[in-house]
Every structure is written in C-alpha cells, then in structure tokens.
Amino acid sequence: MELTLLGTGGPDGLPVPDCPCAVCALATGDRARGATSVLVDGAVLLDLLPGVALAAARAGRTLGGLRLVLLSHPHDGPPVEIPPGLPAPARVPDGRELPVLTGHRVRAVATDALGTGYEVESPDGLRALYLPPGCAPAGLADNGNHGVEGAAAVPYDLVLLDVVGRPDALARLRAAGAVAGTTDVVAVHLGHEAPPGPELDRRLAALGARAVPDGTTLTVGDYRHVPDLPRRTLVLGGARSGKSAEAERRLAAFPDVLYVATGGTRDGDAEWAERVAAHRERRPAAWRTAETCDLLPLLADGSGPPLLIDCLSLWLTHVMDEAGAWDDQNWREHAGDSVGARIDALRAAWRATRRTVVAVSNEVGSGVVPPTASGRRFRDALGRLNAAVAAESDHVLLTVAGMSMPLR
Numbered sequence: 001m002e003l004t005l006l007g008t009g010g011p012d013g014l015p016v017p018d019c020p021c022a023v024c025a026l027a028t029g030d031r032a033r034g035a036t037s038v039l040v041d042g043a044v045l046l047d048l049l050p051g052v053a054l055a056a057a058r059a060g061r062t063l064g065g066l067r068l069v070l071l072s073h074p075h076d077g078p079p080v081e082i083p084p085g086l087p088a089p090a091r092v093p094d095g096r097e098l099p100v101l102t103g104h105r106v107r108a109v110a111t112d113a114l115g116t117g118y119e120v121e122s123p124d125g126l127r128a129l130y131l132p133p134g135c136a137p138a139g140l141a142d143n144g145n146h147g148v149e150g151a152a153a154v155p156y157d158l159v160l161l162d163v164v165g166r167p168d169a170l171a172r173l174r175a176a177g178a179v180a181g182t183t184d185v186v187a188v189h190l191g192h193e194a195p196p197g198p199e200l201d202r203r204l205a206a207l208g209a210r211a212v213p214d215g216t217t218l219t220v221g222d223y224r225h226v227p228d229l230p231r232r233t234l235v236l237g238g239a240r241s242g243k244s245a246e247a248e249r250r251l252a253a254f255p256d257v258l259y260v261a262t263g264g265t266r267d268g269d270a271e272w273a274e275r276v277a278a279h280r281e282r283r284p285a286a287w288r289t290a291e292t293c294d295l296l297p298l299l300a301d302g303s304g305p306p307l308l309i310d311c312l313s314l315w316l317t318h319v320m321d322e323a324g325a326w327d328d329q330n331w332r333e334h335a336g337d338s339v340g341a342r343i344d345a346l347r348a349a350w351r352a353t354r355r356t357v358v359a360v361s362n363e364v365g366s367g368v369v370p371p372t373a374s375g376r377r378f379r380d381a382l383g384r385l386n387a388a389v390a391a392e393s394d395h396v397l398l399t400v401a402g403m404s405m406p407l408r
Contacts, residue, residue, distance in 0.1 A: 001126045002218065002219055003217070004038070005036070005212060007037045007055060008190055009033030009036060010036075011133060013049075014027045015028075022196060023195070024192075026196035030213040031197065034050070036133070036188040037055065038130060038188075041104065043100055043101075044068045044070070046118055046130050048071070063085075069090070070090060070106065070118055071091040073132040073135075074115075093108060094108050094116060094138075095107070103123030104120060105121045112135065112138045113132075115135045117131040127157055128156060128159070129178070130160045136172055155179060157183065158186070158218060158220045159173065159184070161189075163253065170207065170209065171284065171286065175255035184220075186209065186210060186212060187210065187211045206249070229251075230394035230395035232359075232395070233247075234358075234359050234361065235250075236397065238363055238366070241400055242403075244360055246397060246399050247360045256287075256305035257286075257305055258288050258289075258290055258306070258307050262291075262292070262309065262312070293319070302355060304355055307355055309357065313364075319339055320381065325338070328373055343381070344388070347389060350393075359389065361382070361386050363386065364379055395408060
C-alpha cells in the first residue's frame with residue numbers, strides 16, 4: 001500500500017499568505033506545505049486541499065481512479081474546488097466501515113476533538129491510521145481482534161497525525177500498543193506551531209517521528225529508521241532558558257512518565273508555590289509526580305517508566321544542606337568529601353541505569369562570580385556535577401533563549 005502525501009501542512013498551508021512570522025518566512029522549497037491531503041493507492045483520498053489535481057500531478061499521481069473522498073474535519077477557509085469526475089466528498093459516522101472496490105477497507109475512528117480519523121487497510125492486511133489536526137483517538141479502532149478501549153492493539157504499520165500539536169495522541173497510541181517500534185510515525189498538519197527548519201526534524205526525531213516534504217510517497221510496511229530516544233539525556237541551561245520545557249517535550253509522546261521534582265515545597269513561600277504550580281499545569285495529565293531527592297533507587301529500577309528529573313541543581317542544594325556544606329569549617333573538615341562522594345554515587349547510578357531518563361540542570365558557571373565563599377562553592381560543585389553526568393550521557397543539550405543546541 002502506498003500513501004502519497006499531496007500536502008502535509010495545516011489547514012491554511014504553510015506559509016500562510018501575507019503572514020510575516022519567522023515560521024512562514026522560512027517555509028520555502030521543501031519546507032513549504034499545502035494543506036494535508038493523502039492519496040491511498042490512487043483509490044482513496046483523505047482530505048482535500050486547494051489545487052488537489054495539480055498537487056497530484058506534481059507528485060506523479062492521477063486522481064482518475066478515485067473511488068472514495070473522505071473529509072476528516074470541518075473546513076473554515078474558502079471553498080475548495082472539487083475537480084470534475086471526483087466522487088462527492090463525505091465525512092462518515094464514527095465506527096462505520098467502508099469497503100472499496102479495490103479491496104481496501106476504511107473505518108472511521110472517533111477522536112477527542114472535532115474531527116474523524118480514518119483507519120485504512122490494504123487488501124494484503126497492511127494498516128495505516130490518519131488523524132485530523134488537533135485530534136487524538138478517543139478509543140482503539142476495532143481491528144477484528146481487539147475492540148475494547150484500553151486493550152492491547154495490533155500496531156499500525158503507518159500513522160499520520162498532528163505530532164507537534166498533539167504529542168499526547170502519540171503517547172496514547174503507544175500506551176495502547178497501536179504504535180510500536182516498527183510503526184512509521186509521520187507528522188502532518190504542520191503549521192505555525194511547528195518550529196522552522198531543522199529544529200522541526202530534531203524535535204520530531206526525539207519523539208520517534210519524522211516529517212516529509214509534500215509529494216512524498218510512503219510505502220506502508222517499508223520500515224524507516226528513526227533514532228530511538230537516548231537512554232540518558234542531560235539538558236543544561238540558564239535561568240528561564242527553556243531547559244525544562246525542552247526536557248518535557250522530549251518525553252511528551254511517551255506514556256507513563258515519572259516526573260521527579262527535586263525542589264519540594266517551601267512553607268510560606270508563595271512565589272515558589274506559583275513556580276511549582278506552573279510546572280505541574282503544563283505536564284501531561286497522564287504523568288505521575290514524585291517529589292524526592294532520593295534518585296539512586298529510581299535510577300536502579302530498570303523496569304520503571306521513563307524518568308524526568310527536574311532538576312539536578314536543586315538535588316545538589318539538598319545534598320549540600322544535608323552535609324552542612326555551607327559552613328566553611330564543615331566544608332574543610334568533612335562536608336566537601338561527603339558532597340563529592342554523593343556526586344560520584346549519582347554518576348555511577350546514572351551510568352548504570354537501564355531506564356530512559358532525561359535530567360535538567362542549571363548552567364551557572366558563565367554568570368557573575370558569587371560574592372560569598374559558599375556561593376562559589378555551590379557553583380564549583382554544580383560544575384563538577386554537570387561534567388560528571390554529561391560524561392555518562394548519551395545526549396547532552398545546551399538551551400539558550402529557548403533554543404537547544406546538541407553538545408553530544
């Protein structure tokens with residue numbers, strides 16, 4: 001089964017006419033995208049886009065053999081011209097199955113927003129799922145074996161969805177078993193929310209997905225390698241650099257994440273409570289939270305879900321508090337050795353962990369030199385901690401002004 005992506009952009013395409021934003025300015029060449037429209041084996045068309053016949057011709061395809069034209073979502077823009085001879089576009093009720101003369105079977109899939117997804121099965125049993133913009137599946141499609149929501153699903157061979165706008169949709173599919181390591185996940189409906197240029201490819205790869213130019217033909221079942229999420233990722237950055245948001249994005253499409261908050265609570269500190277609440281609000285609802293600085297047992301548990309540790313600098317503050325490291329005499333007599341031993345133990349646990357883990361830490365060494373000995377002590381210890389963890393990491397990122405640069 002072959003799927004030709006006549007368009008891969010949002011409903012308004014990309015660039016949007018007369019839009020001055022940076023995303024539109026950089027949407028040139030292969031980065032320019034028409035509204036998403038997918039041609040399946042020349043027989044089924046999922047969604048229309050303006051100039052669909054011309055888009056098909058540019059991709060080396062013809063619409064003469066179309067048997068079915070399906071719409072996945074309401075179209076708020078100007079009317080789309082329907083070329084003569086095409087079947088009348090339709091949007092079908094959830095759960096309805098449509099056989100096609102070519103032997104394909106199409107099933108309408110319920111979504112959690114305004115729209116209808118479609119599961120397409122080829123005559124030889126290959127399966128693809130197409131979801132509309134801004135939508136996640138409301139339940140599992142009935143594939144003949146598993147029709148109960150929450151039951152294990154047979155993985156799709158190909159999934160097309162709004163990965164940038166709804167990474168949680170990919171997480172739901174993974175949790176249900178509908179997306180596995182062999183599923184080709186391709187991002188469509190790419191609009192203003194998608195970052196421009198190579199940054200899009202980097203973010204999608206971290207989620208186990210990819211984007212392709214308009215006109216690309218995908219052969220379903222032809223597995224394309226997407227780099228797996230590295231087991232150990234360290235995200236560094238200064239204050240308000242976007243490092244926490246970057247770490248959260250890297251796990252947004254994966255279910256059952258354990259968010260390890262090392263900051264804890266501070267009695268009577270309203271501003272700190274607001275910071276903690278803001279972090280909680282932007283996390284996916286399915287994630288669990290553990291407020292602890294006891295990281296070694298979590299890293300040693302190889303059977304647990306992915307960890308997101310935010311952050312190592314607060315963990316170090318806790319370690320130095322426990323050791324009494326802020327006092328100059330204590331530091332010289334025993335606290336310095338105690339803190340060094342704790343850093344070494346964390347490094348060893350980080351090196352040995354079998355869990356997928358993303359950790360956040362502050363990069364403070366480039367700022368103003370602290371005026372106190374204890375401040376300089378913390379700065380130096382944090383530098384040693386960051387270097388130790390980075391040395392044992394598969395992937396290291398430095399985040400500046402919301403932009404993340406790979407260091408490894």
